[in-house]
Amino acid sequence: MALTKEQIAQRIAKEVKDGYYVNLGIGIPTLVANFVREDIEVEFQSENGILGMGPFPYDGEEDPDLINAGKQTITALPGASFFDSALSFSMIRGQHVDLTILGAMEVAQNGDIANWKIPGKMVKGMGGAMDLVASAENIIVAMMHTNRAGESKLLKQCSLPLTGVNCVKKIVTNLAVLKIENNKFVLLERAPGVSVEEIMEATDGDLVVYGDIPEMQL
Amino acid sequence: MINKTVTNVREACEGIKDGMTFMLGGFGLSGIPENCIAELVRRGVRGVTCISNNAGVDDFGLGLLLQKKQIKKMISSYVGENAEFERQMLSGELEVELIPQGTLAQRCQAAQSGIPAFFTPAGYGTEVGEGKESREFNGKMHLMEYAFKADFGFVKAWKGDTAGNLIFKGTARNFNPNMAGAATITVAEVEELVPAGELDPNHIHIPGIFVQRIFKGERYEKRIEQRTVRTRK
Numbered sequence: 095m096a097l098t099k100e101q102i103a104q105r106i107a108k109e110v111k112d113g114y115y116v117n118l119g120i121g122i123p124t125l126v127a128n129f130v131r132e133d134i135e136v137e138f139q140s141e142n143g144i145l146g147m148g149p150f151p152y153d154g155e156e157d158p159d160l161i162n163a164g165k166q167t168i169t170a171l172p173g174a175s176f177f178d179s180a181l182s183f184s185m186i187r188g189q190h191v192d193l194t195i196l197g198a199m200e201v202a203q204n205g206d207i208a209n210w211k212i213p214g215k216m217v218k219g220m221g222g223a224m225d226l227v228a229s230a231e232n233i234i235v236a237m238m239h240t241n242r243a244g245e246s247k248l249l250k251q252c253s254l255p256l257t258g259v260n261c262v263k264k265i266v267t268n269l270a271v272l273k274i275e276n277n278k279f280v281l282l283e284r285a286p287g288v289s290v291e292e293i294m295e296a297t298d299g300d301l302v303v304y305g306d307i308p309e310m311q312l
Numbered sequence: 313m314i315n316k317t318v319t320n321v322r323e324a325c326e327g328i329k330d331g332m333t334f335m336l337g338g339f340g341l342s343g344i345p346e347n348c349i350a351e352l353v354r355r356g357v358r359g360v361t362c363i364s365n366n367a368g369v370d371d372f373g374l375g376l377l378l379q380k381k382q383i384k385k386m387i388s389s390y391v392g393e394n395a396e397f398e399r400q401m402l403s404g405e406l407e408v409e410l411i412p413q414g415t416l417a418q419r420c421q422a423a424q425s426g427i428p429a430f431f432t433p434a435g436y437g438t439e440v441g442e443g444k445e446s447r448e449f450n451g452k453m454h455l456m457e458y459a460f461k462a463d464f465g466f467v468k469a470w471k472g473d474t475a476g477n478l479i480f481k482g483t484a485r486n487f488n489p490n491m492a493g494a495a496t497i498t499v500a501e502v503e504e505l506v507p508a509g510e511l512d513p514n515h516i517h518i519p520g521i522f523v524q525r526i527f528k529g530e531r532y533e534k535r536i537e538q539r540t541v542r543t544r545k
Binding site: 159161170187216218228256 | 343391
């Protein structure tokens with residue numbers, strides 16, 4: 095069975111280590127916060143200006159002056175801090191943030207990522223994604239393996255305008271966990287019940303499979 | 313103390329002309345200068361360039377200026393919340409420059425600080441880098457980006473005093489402190505305006521030197537864009 099979006103987030107949460115400052119993008123990445131182990135200390139950064147982001151507020155306690163980068167109402171945990179946008183990106187560009195998790199429309203086998211524009215159709219903008227991917231050492235992409243038309247999102251080369259070049263190292267999709275190495279996708283884990291053949295079928299870029307590929311542990 | 317107060321938003325916006333470039337603070341609808349935006353709509357100023365991280369939603373924030381087709385060009389990082397914006401952009405009615413959010417913040421900060429240009433890795437190898445000077449530092453490619461130039465900056469703070477000192481609240485801070493002092497004239501609108509001396513100098517985020525005009529906003533709607541809540545157990 096291919097993973098649900100929640101399960102993708104659940105698998106990525108295992109990559110979050112004790113003491114990490116983590117930036118979560120919009121969409122599936124936002125869900126990761128729900129699955130981080132409770133026995134470790136992690137602080138979530140939202141680039142609009144908060145470190146120590148907490149869960150959504152209780153009904154009736156929403157504060158218009160307290161939102162995340164997805165413009166959702168949030169809370170601040172004890173020990174949280176607020177700051178301006180320039181300082182926020184000092185944290186990002188200055189590599190003070192340990193892990194960046196973001197969504198993508200396409201990822202190429204050289205680590206290029208596209209996630210901000212479909213020419214002539216959709217232009218939402220890059221937001222903070224270009225700053226994040228250009229500077230972060232540790233980037234995980236969370237996305238579905240194929241698009242709505244059933245076409246692979248893991249490509250030899252991105253067809254859409256790029257967000258960043260040679261930056262993605264790891265990808266978690268509904269079908270697999272992969273890393274990028276020597277200009278190829280390397281299969282690390284498969285979703286429970288999903289075969290290597292199915293993953294190969296859904297991957298347009300060069301895919302390397304070493305030996306037996308374990309199933310993901312969620 | 314030098315007194316920066318003006319009586320109202322009309323006085324605060326004196327000197328605004330068609331074709332000018334404005335900076336507007338806010339992230340989404342949080343921390344936007346609501347009263348100044350309403351005044352820009354009322355004045356019907358046209359052909360303006362707006363530097364703002366987002367473009368509001370269809371019927372609030374900068375969306376109000378877009379509706380009236382007062383904006384010639386937007387410089388933003390993310391505009392996904394506004395259908396009218398997308399329509400005007402895709403049809404070519406509206407000129408749009410999309411730039412990375414950190415670059416946007418730093419271009420404001422650079423203007424505030426008198427730094428004419430800087431290098432950042434954001435956008436290198438993408439269409440954002442097309443036509444820009446690039447340079448390698450520590451084995452990594454960077455783009456040269458310039459400080460913004462703007463005629464008016466509109467920022468919104470939580471509290472301010474008559475000397476122009478500002479304190480922001482929560483994530484409504486965002487671009488506001490970076491834009492203060494980054495334009496020729498900075499207009500600050502605040503929810504609470506107190507006499508100089510009442511704010512603790514230790515708590516001031518932006519000193520009054522960066523602000524030319526300050527006033528208490530008549531009304532704040534503070535609309536929430538994405539109301540997300542959890543249920544009590």
